[in-house]
Amino acid sequence: MSESDIGDITSDYFFSIKAGVSIQAQGKSIVGPAGARLYFAFNSGTSRVWTKPRADTPGRVSGWEGFEGTVLSGGDFALLRLDGVFQLDGRLTLKSREGVLTDAKYTGMIDLVDSARIARAFTEHEHDRKGLTKAIHTLEAAAFEEYMRGKPLSARLELPIVLSVAFEAANTPWTNAPGEDLSWPAKRYVAHEKDFWRYRLLMRRPFVAAGKISFEQNLPMGVSGMELDFLGLSPKAAS
Amino acid sequence: MRSTLFDRDLLYLFSYDVDLEMRREEVGFVPGGVRVNIFAKPNETRLYNVARERSMLGAKSIQGTILGGGDFALIRSDDIGVLDVQLLMETDDGALIYSTYRGVFSAGPRGFRRLISEKPHLGSEAHPFEGLVYIAPRYETADPRYAWIMQYQCAGFGRVTVVDSLVRAGTFDIYAMDG
Numbered sequence: 001m002s003e004s005d006i007g008d009i010t011s012d013y014f015f016s017i018k019a020g021v022s023i024q025a026q027g028k029s030i031v032g033p034a035g036a037r038l039y040f041a042f043n044s045g046t047s048r049v050w051t052k053p054r055a056d057t058p059g060r061v062s063g064w065e066g067f068e069g070t071v072l073s074g075g076d077f078a079l080l081r082l083d084g085v086f087q088l089d090g091r092l093t094l095k096s097r098e099g100v101l102t103d104a105k106y107t108g109m110i111d112l113v114d115s116a117r118i119a120r121a122f123t124e125h126e127h128d129r130k131g132l133t134k135a136i137h138t139l140e141a142a143a144f145e146e147y148m149r150g151k152p153l154s155a156r157l158e159l160p161i162v163l164s165v166a167f168e169a170a171n172t173p174w175t176n177a178p179g180e181d182l183s184w185p186a187k188r189y190v191a192h193e194k195d196f197w198r199y200r201l202l203m204r205r206p207f208v209a210a211g212k213i214s215f216e217q218n219l220p221m222g223v224s225g226m227e228l229d230f231l232g233l234s235p236k237a238a239s
Numbered sequence: 240m241r242s243t244l245f246d247r248d249l250l251y252l253f254s255y256d257v258d259l260e261m262r263r264e265e266v267g268f269v270p271g272g273v274r275v276n277i278f279a280k281p282n283e284t285r286l287y288n289v290a291r292e293r294s295m296l297g298a299k300s301i302q303g304t305i306l307g308g309g310d311f312a313l314i315r316s317d318d319i320g321v322l323d324v325q326l327l328m329e330t331d332d333g334a335l336i337y338s339t340y341r342g343v344f345s346a347g348p349r350g351f352r353r354l355i356s357e358k359p360h361l362g363s364e365a366h367p368f369e370g371l372v373y374i375a376p377r378y379e380t381a382d383p384r385y386a387w388i389m390q391y392q393c394a395g396f397g398r399v400t401v402v403d404s405l406v407r408a409g410t411f412d413i414y415a416m417d418g
Binding site (some may be wrong): 024029030031032036037039041072073075076091093100101102103166169170171172173184185186187188189192193203207 | 262264265267268269270273274276277284291306307309311327336337339345353355356357379380381389404
């Protein structure tokens with residue numbers, strides 16, 4: 001796995017997801033005081049979860065052998081804020097090839113505002129901070145309005161996305177009574193306990209996911225898919 | 240010495256019955272219990288007015304359909320189920336309402352074991368287990384006819400029906416806490 005340093009934090013690549021995303025409820029949104037709430041769902045049939053071959057081979061993090069599987073389900077009641085930022089708050093369920101289910105809760109943001117136009121505003125209002133504030137506010141509000149009006153996007157647009165992710169992976173039954181007989185749970189809850197060790201690391205560190213979200217002009221509200229790399233964070237080992 | 244702060248009316252909004260057997264993701268054991276994601280079949284759960292219940296809207300009440308959403312539930316090892324629900328509803332007159340809520344459900348003494356074990360089961364066809372559920376929903380909508388719902392903290396009282404350790408259905412009455 002590759003390693004990058006962020007201050008005193010190390011990030012290790014764990015796996016990637018590529019999935020189709022579609023708007024639900026016929027693209028209807030709920031526009032409230034904070035913005036517009038839209039309901040997206042992951043298309044499990046077109047999804048893939050896999051660990052990419054990287055320059056650093058898996059095994060750099062002891063106990064992690066990669067993830068191969070699919071997205072079983074997932075959705076997001078995303079809020080498009082009035083300032084042109086999609087605020088994400090969603091869930092994903094992943095299914096490994098062994099049949100182990102892993103839950104993920106995530107939050108994140110997608111900025112619809114054209115950064116080049118923001119940069120121009122800074123240049124044009126270099127000596128006019130009041131004018132700069134107004135110009136930025138106008139651009140941010142316009143990003144919201146244009147998206148909600150379905151203003152044609154370029155034929156295919158990709159925007160960067162970063163998520164904060166917390167996983168829950170199936171484990172063996174917990175008990176505080178040493179020696180307790182743990183044969184009582186129904187098979188469907190423990191069918192994959194022999195494989196839990198493969199994914200326990202997902203619950204033992206915070207994760208970020210970085211990648212891109214795709215928009216296509218002819219689709220309702222434009223969203224078509226998402227591709228993400230999941231990185232586990234840990235403190236940099238003291239030298 | 241002050242008096243109790245709970246001197247509010249509960250104003251009835253609507254009820255719904257949801258079939259919970261449609262799709263389940265049994266994630267399995269996590270610290271503290273078992274994670275189960277439960278999804279109702281889209282477009283099949285109706286919002287209705289329980290007969291004779293005086294509603295917020297006089298003769299009318301909120302009536303519609305749940306379009307989608309789910310419960311990311313944790314069945315805790317102390318016999319308590321913790322609900323974490325997001326729902327999208329559409330009224331019969333076309334308003335879209337988003338709902339999110341948490342709640343608790345008591346499975347009774349040794350309920351966790353009975354829900355998760357192969358045997359003995361919790362509830363049977365002849366004698367289903369009915370557990371009480373308490374939820375605290377809030378709502379969002381853009382429709383001006385229903386904008387009033389956003390100013391309320393709501394309370395919901397429900398029952399879930401469990402047969403052979405599977406949660407089959409839930410029924411809820413939703414109230415707004417009148418300030």
